[in-house]
Structure formats: C-alpha cells, structure tokens
Amino acid sequence: MTKAVAAPDRTCVRVELGERSYDILIGPGLIADAGAQIAARLNGINAAIISDETVAELYLPILREGLAREGIESTDIVLPAGEKTKSFEHLIEAAHGVLEARLERGDAVIALGGGVIGDLAGFVASVVRRGMRFVQIPTSLLAQVDSSVGGKTGINTGHGKNLIGAFHQPALVLADTAALDTLSEREFRAGYAEVAKYGLIDRPDFFAWLEDNWPQVFTGGPARIEAIATSCRAKADVVAADERENGKRALLNLGHTFGHALEAAVGYDGRRLVHGEAVAIGLVLAHEFSARMNLASPDDARRVAAHLKAVGLPTALGDIDGDLPAPDILMHHIAQDKKVKRGKLTFVLTRGIGQSFIADDVPSSEVLGFLKEKHPQ
Ligand SMILES: NC(=O)c1ccc[n+]([C@@H]2O[C@H](COP(=O)([O-])OP(=O)(O)OC[C@H]3O[C@@H](n4cnc5c(N)ncnc54)[C@H](O)[C@@H]3O)[C@@H](O)[C@H]2O)c1
Ligand SMILES: O=C(O)C(=O)C[C@@H](O)[C@H](O)[C@H](O)COP(=O)(O)O
Numbered sequence: 338m339t340k341a342v343a344a345p346d347r348t349c350v351r352v353e354l355g356e357r358s359y360d361i362l363i364g365p366g367l368i369a370d371a372g373a374q375i376a377a378r379l380n381g382i383n384a385a386i387i388s389d390e391t392v393a394e395l396y397l398p399i400l401r402e403g404l405a406r407e408g409i410e411s412t413d414i415v416l417p418a419g420e421k422t423k424s425f426e427h428l429i430e431a432a433h434g435v436l437e438a439r440l441e442r443g444d445a446v447i448a449l450g451g452g453v454i455g456d457l458a459g460f461v462a463s464v465v466r467r468g469m470r471f472v473q474i475p476t477s478l479l480a481q482v483d484s485s486v487g488g489k490t491g492i493n494t495g496h497g498k499n500l501i502g503a504f505h506q507p508a509l510v511l512a513d514t515a516a517l518d519t520l521s522e523r524e525f526r527a528g529y530a531e532v533a534k535y536g537l538i539d540r541p542d543f544f545a546w547l548e549d550n551w552p553q554v555f556t557g558g559p560a561r562i563e564a565i566a567t568s569c570r571a572k573a574d575v576v577a578a579d580e581r582e583n584g585k586r587a588l589l590n591l592g593h594t595f596g597h598a599l600e601a602a603v604g605y606d607g608r609r610l611v612h613g614e615a616v617a618i619g620l621v622l623a624h625e626f627s628a629r630m631n632l633a634s635p636d637d638a639r640r641v642a643a644h645l646k647a648v649g650l651p652t653a654l655g656d657i658d659g660d661l662p663a664p665d666i667l668m669h670h671i672a673q674d675k676k677v678k679r680g681k682l683t684f685v686l687t688r689g690i691g692q693s694f695i696a697d698d699v700p701s702s703e704v705l706g707f708l709k710e711k712h713p714q
C-alpha cells in the first residue's frame with residue numbers, strides 16, 4: 338500500500354491492527370486534501386459521502402472538489418443533524434442511498450461530520466454488500482479525539498444507546514483541525530469531556546496538563562493539536578490491545594454507564610443533553626461512586642468536578658434541564674448496558690485520578706442507593 342507523506346504541520350497516529358492498521362492524520366486543511374490522501378491509499382474507488390445538513394453546507398463542496406480532482410466520483414447522502422439521526426430510519430435511508438448509487442463492495446463510504454454521522458455511516462459501511470471500505474473525516478472535537486477511531490459503529494434504539502451496531506474499522510481517518518473553528522462552543526466543550534476522559538483512565542499527567550492548559554486547547558493552536566494527538570494515541574493504544582472489547586477496551590467506557598443511561602432517559606434530546614455532556618456528568622458520578630465504595634478519595638471526585646465545571650460542562654444530575662426520570666428508570670437503562678455479564682453490572686471505577694479499572698459484579702442495590710442520593714428530586 339502507498340503511504341502518503343504527512344505535511345510538516347500534520348501529525349500522524351497509527352492504529353496497529355495487523356492487516357487492518359490505519360493512519361489518523363491530524364492537522365489543518367485535510368478536508369481539501371482528502372481526495373489526494375484517499376487516492377494515495379485506496380486505489381480506483383468511487384465513494385458515497387454521508388454527512389449532516391450543518392456540516393454538508395460548510396464542507397461538502399470542498400471535499401467533493403478534492404475527490405473529483407483525483408478522479409473519484411462521489412454521491413452525497415445528507416441527513417438531519419443530531420443524535421436522533423442514529424436511528425433505523427436513517428440507517429435505511431443511507432443504505433439505500435449507497436445502493437442507489439450502485440457502489441461496489443470495494444468502493445468507500447466516507448463519513449463527513451461528527452460522531453453521529455461517523456457511527457451511522459460506519460454501520461452502513463459494515464452492512465451494505467457485507468462490508469464496504471470506510472473513511473472517517475471527523476469534524477467535531479469529539480469525533481476527532483474519539484468516535485472516528487476504533488471501529489465502533491451503530492445506532493440507538495428506545496432500548497438504549499448504540500445497542501445495534503458492528504465493529505468496522507476505517508481505512509483512514511482525516512481530522513481537519515481547522516474545521517473545529519466553525520464548531521459551536523457547546524459542542525467543543527462536549528468533545529472536551531472525552532479528552533479529559535483519557536487523562537482520567539490512565540494518564541494522570543495528561544489530566545494535570547489539561548488542568549493547566551485547557552484555555553489554550555479551547556483557543557486553538559499547538560495546545561489543541563497536542564490534546565487531539567494525545568487523545569488519539571491513547572485510544573489507538575487501547576484499541577490495538579483489545580479491538581473488540583473483550584477486556585481492557587471497556588476502560589474507554591469510563592463515565593459512560595451513567596452517561597448513556599442519562600442520554601436514553603432524556604430521549605436522546607440534544608437540547609437537554611448531548612453525548613459529551615452526559616459523559617462529563619458520568620465521569621463525575623463514576624468518581625463519586627468509587628469514593629462511596631471506599632475505592633478512591635472524595636477529593637479526586639471533587640477535583641474532576643472542579644475541572645469540568647471550570648470548562649463549563651455539566652457535572653451533576655441537577656445540571657440537566659427539565660425533569661429527570663426517577664432513579665429506578667435510570668437503573669432500567671443501566672441494566673441494558675453492553676458491559677452487563679450474566680445479568681451483573683460491570684462498571685469502570687477508579688482508585689484515583691488516572692487509576693481506572695474494570696469492576697465486575699457491582700451490586701445494583703449500591704448503584705440505586707447512590708442514584709437516590711444524587712437525584713435532584
Ligand atoms: N464510535 C465511538 O467510538 C464513539 C465514541 C464517542 C462518541 N460516539 C458517539 O458520537 C456521537 C456524538 O458525536 P458528536 O459530539 O460529534 O455529535 P454530532 O455528530 O451530533 O455533532 C455535534 C453537532 O455539531 C455539528 N458539527 C459537527 N462538526 C461541525 C463543524 N466542524 N462545524 C459546525 N458544526 C459542526 C453537527 O452538525 C452537530 O449538530 C454520539 O452518538 C456518541 O454516542 C461514538
Ligand atoms: O471506543 C470505545 O470503546 C468507547 O467506549 C468510546 C466511547 O467514548 C463511545 O461513546 C462509545 O460509542 C461507547 O461505546 P458503547 O460500546 O458503550 O456503546
């Protein structure tokens with residue numbers, strides 16, 4: 338395979354997965370350059386670009402132009418923006434769009450957008466013709482540091498988050514950091530929760546660095562690129578060690594058992610809570626619950642909450658607008674978590690900042706008691 342040379346202002350992180358290894362290129366200008374980068378790696382393809390209405394208006398013409406320059410014919414499938422697009426209805430719409438364009442198995446599905454589009458488009462690529470090639474062009478901070486890497490794809494149902502999906506790795510990830518300039522502050526903050534997550538999993542020095550440098554990460558420039566590259570390296574290491582979450586990969590779920598239950602409980606209503614915000618609250622709850630179980634100091638939970646609050650993220654159940662379902666409803670959603678084994682809850686807990694671990698068989702009664710204490714009503 339031809340390896341494209343990274344430009345000097347670009348960082349390349351490699352995800353090592355044997356014959357399915359791939360590069361994550363990080364830096365400005367990668368949407369315009371995507372045609373050349375894709376042509377250098379995936380010979381002689383045509384493509385379907387799946388995007389959302391907001392991102393398509395901003396970046397679809399420039400992507401299409403770059404593909405055309407390389408002789409790559411493309412068709413567009415543009416879906417509504419927001420979490421509700423990760424649905425059966427839009428899966429069918431996108432899959433039919435790919436089939437109507439008469440693309441072959443060797444052609445590519447390109448995701449141009451945030452994590453919603455990446456997860457949906459990746460699932461389309463995994464099932465149409467039993468598996469097409471897939472390229473991620475993540476445009477939100479969350480997608481650049483997390484969802485575009487690692488091959489988890491899928492949709493939500495009323496039963497819970499990401500419950501229908503597949504593992505399907507991309508062949509290439511192109512994270513154009515200049516695209517973050519048009520992202521709203523709320524969505525940038527939400528993505529930052531997943532950045533902080535890597536520090537809290539097993540990189541205490543990175544968490545401390547974020548505590549000192551987060552304003553520069555928000556402003557842009559080298560600190561932002563550094564935070565994105567460190568996050569991608571952290572995720573790439575875990576995915577390379579445990580691609581299909583038979584063990585260690587579950588650490589990437591820190592904060593998500595609570596977070597996903599909250600997203601389901603508000604009906605995936607992004608006006609009330611987006612994924613990264615749910616993760617922010619979930620990260621604090623995971624640290625508080627660890628303290629309640631006498632595994633960690635309450636000071637660590639206070640430190641996590643203080644940092645996420647300083648950044649402007651929600652950190653408690655009471656920060657969610659509107660009525661929150663009762664603790665037993667939240668427990669019902671937690672019981673649908675994909676980490677449940679033989680009916681027992683698995684949580685990612687912690688012994689301190691950057692000392693997370695996977696705890697099997699966490700008593701439901703403890704979790705319910707904790708949620709009753711934390712519930713705002
Ligand atoms: N597969 C994984 O490993 C993984 C990891 C983390 C999160 N996720 C999933 O990712 C989803 C959340 O992703 P998200 O936070 O990117 O949400 P999103 O895809 O809804 O994007 C957030 C919003 O920002 C807009 N947007 C995106 N890029 C933009 C840009 N450059 N300029 C202007 N607007 C832009 C979008 O239109 C959308 O309105 C959730 O469904 C979550 O479950 C998946
Ligand atoms: O890549 C992973 O593994 C993660 O857990 C990353 C999470 O940030 C992400 O939200 C993921 O979609 C959660 O996966 P799920 O298996 O809990 O649905």
Ligand SMILES: [Zn+2]
Nearest residue numbers: 531593612616
């Ligand atoms: Zn997440």
